[in-house]
Amino acid sequence: MQPASGSDGDDGRSVGDGGPQRIGWFRYFFDEDRWEWSPEVERLHGYEPGTVNPTTELVLSHKHPDDFRQVADTIDMIRRRRQAFRSRHRIRDAHGNVHFVAVLGDELRNESGEVVGTYGFYVDLTAEERVHQSQMTTELLRIAERRSAIEQAKGMLMMVYNIDEGAAFNLLRWRSQEANIKLVRLAEQLVADFRQANHSGDLSRARYDQLFMTAHERAR
Known part of the structure; x- marks a missing residue:
């Protein structure tokens, strides 16, 4: 295992220091107890890409002590219930820097349709909520009034997850590819879903997570 150099752009920065947002994917295979990390997730944990083989032990070793039990229980739960x-928690990278992350995982199925693991993404978040729910609602509605579907969806994801434009587009593109759905159709569904959530007053971050990961099912 080789820690990533702190001099390489975004590496070695804590979330609250104004560094760029990072998004990366992961996969976890239950029976093999095997993890796969994208290069972005490796860097998020402080390692150069290709220099670490993630294990459950390694994953847990990076969790903030105050969040360790929550994450350990979550991993145990998804293994049992599939x-x-x-999850939203803190990690410590290989350099000791603390990062606030959101991790969202969906069912990973084999060709027979059996759930064999979980896959999803990490979002590197800031330490504080910059936007109150009322401000978020106003901004989301403003975005929806004047942009195309993809631009609207990007803007909404930027507000919900507090990420930059490039990260929002990468998130949309990743979900489009994983769900095998056209980007514009996914964006249209997300915009409709987010508008409905605002209209109904259901503005919890968990609700937005659920809408994002299941939008492709309603867009079929």
């Missing part, structure tokens, strides 16, 4: 999950 279901989707979401």
